[in-house]
Amino acid sequence: MGRIKLFSLDVGADFAGRVAASLGEPVSRHEERQFDDGECKIRPLDDVEGADVFLVQSLYTDASSCVDQKLMRCLFFIGALRDAGAARVTAVIPYLCYARKERRTRLRDPLPSRYLASFLEVAGVDVVVTMDVHSLPAFENAFRCRTVHLVSYPLMIEVARMRLSADPGPLVVLSPDEGGIKRAEKFRLALGDQLGVPVSSAFVEKYRSGALLSGGTLIGEVKDATVIIVDDLLATGNTVARAVEAVTKGGARRILVLCAHGQFNRDAHTTMARLPVESIVVTNSLPQSQLQGNCEWVDCAPLIAECIRRLHSNGPVTELTI
Incomplete structure (x- = not known):
């Protein structure tokens, strides 16, 4: 060649x-x-x-x-x-x-x-x-x-490792919908291997009809846990917001959000800024010049x-x- x-x-x-x-x-x-x-x-x-x-x-x-x-x-x-x-x-x-x-x-x-x-x-x-x-x-x-x-996810594993190395646990990796369970499970296994500690799993039910979202039932135990929400895309932020609401009600002690792609459509930046999460991390697969507050990016170049x-x-x- x-x-x-x-x-x-x-x-x-x-x-x-x-x-x-x-x-x-x-x-x-x-x-x-x-x-x-x-x-x-x-x-x-x-x-x-x-x-x-x-x-x-x-x-x-x-x-x-x-x-x-x-x-x-x-x-x-x-x-x-x-x-x-x-x-x-x-x-x-x-x-x-x-x-x-x-x-x-x-x-x-x-x-x-x-x-x-x-x-x-x-x-x-x-x-x-x-x-x-x-x-x-x-x-x-x-x-x-x-x-x-x-x-x-290797990039996100490194982000999680740096944030969670001193975390007392328990740790839970959560998928914000059923469609992302396999993605979250791969991340959970890799994170457990990297940290050398057990990591549990959970997910949130989500139903979509056109532009309307429903559901929100939490499947899994998150009380007093550090929850890592893993997804492929953050668009309007509604799916992440519903997941954060569910784990907050479930008693999560600490919440991180890791998404591969950050579109941040409509008023997603405002929505994310209001969430009780430690940080929201995306890659720069899409331009991220407008990130603010608790949002940050890692370089996938x-x-x-x-x-x-x-x-x-x-x-x-x-x-x-x-």
């Missing part, structure tokens, strides 16, 4: 710079223009013929552009890289859009996660890398090309860089996915 070439959209320059610094490679130059009619042009300025190209860009909505605009630019960029002779194109998408709608729940429901996979493959992508996707089976089954699913390094050298990438 040829030399590494690392790209991102303009909006992803900060995170790509962090990845490049960890990787020891520069971010390659590109041109990105928007015309008066709203259409765009994007192309590599550096030579990519025969190169191993990595396009690093999370897909989300912010003040500068919506998720669909970022997606379209990435698709055009992948096509341009292919046309320019790239030997391999890997889309590194730490936060993958449309991954939460992976199954039909109503008559004639769409499956955007599957359509997204088709778009990326048709554009010419060879490998898709993401982190802590909402449904791993749906992600892996949607693509025909190679996929790499990174996990952030070194993890992304290590994945790129191993993919380029045909190393054991699987070790980063377990």
